[in-house]
Amino acid sequence: MALTEVAEPEPFEGTLLVRALQLGICGTDFDLIAGDYGWAPDGCGHLVLGHESLGEVAEASDAGNFKKGDLVVGIVRRPDAQPCVACAVGEWDMCRNGRYTERGIKERHGFGAQRWRIEPEFAVKVEAEMRAVGVLVEPASVLAKAWEHIEHIGRRAHWRPRSLLVTGAGPIGLLAAMMGQQRGLAVHVLDQVTDGPKPKLVEDLGAKYHTGGVERLGFRPDIVIECSGAAALTRDCMLHLGSAGILCMVGSSAHAQDALLDISQFNRAMVLSNLAVFGVVNGNRRHYEQAAEALRRASRSWLLGLITRREPFANWRAAFERQPGDVKVVIDLASGA
């Protein structure tokens, strides 16, 4: 990982020239830096990091609805060049052949530069009042997709869910809980930590914070959104779902976790209680728009509390050093290097 001078973005990269404001850091960035994941663009020896963006339009030539000064978030994924059935209709988040690309992750430079360009159809407008929290739109888009799919699956039968359990109180889990609260559910969040900002963020949402095992909750949730990626916890959630319950996995697991699952026990739970267990990744344009709307309706002060550290550009390296009490860390790219 290095800070380096790169060329001015080329007009072919998009008709919107954007002055970067903020960049959010997430677990995928740590995987990229460790070399565990990610691909540089073809013929390029480096990958510009950054997929959680917020910027201000500096030039909008032939850019439809955008004008100079608009706040925008960049969509991360691009459909494959010869699109599969999903990509062909704008649902690149459901890409079937894996030949999609992703800014800052897979074969396309990211948004971790002071200026970047984007195609208007891959830019999402954010209201001016959202300037301080708009960087949360990209992570929230994944949860908007999770909720959309949970509700689609829920419509398989008459179903009136009351309780939500979110496992993992990082930024993804907290945004999942926020959207559960917006749906009028009784929200429970389970994590390991007993101090730091997470318990209070959960309580401020009007939700209940838990530590310890799922079996000690005292109830079986109708919906679980699994955001920890912890294998044993995921298994316990699968076995403690309420009848007709839906479990959505958002957190991806590190390899080689030692957790056993009795498939016959899981099978009986699935069959006898009509359970649904599924996973989601990424989001399409519709989910970014749903995310921006959910954030707009949320408490601004609560959202500001999710961003626990803002590093000035000159101190960018510190953003990639994990500190106790971090929830979401952002780099203020507009502050000058």
Ligand SMILES: [Zn+2]
């Ligand atoms: Zn595709």
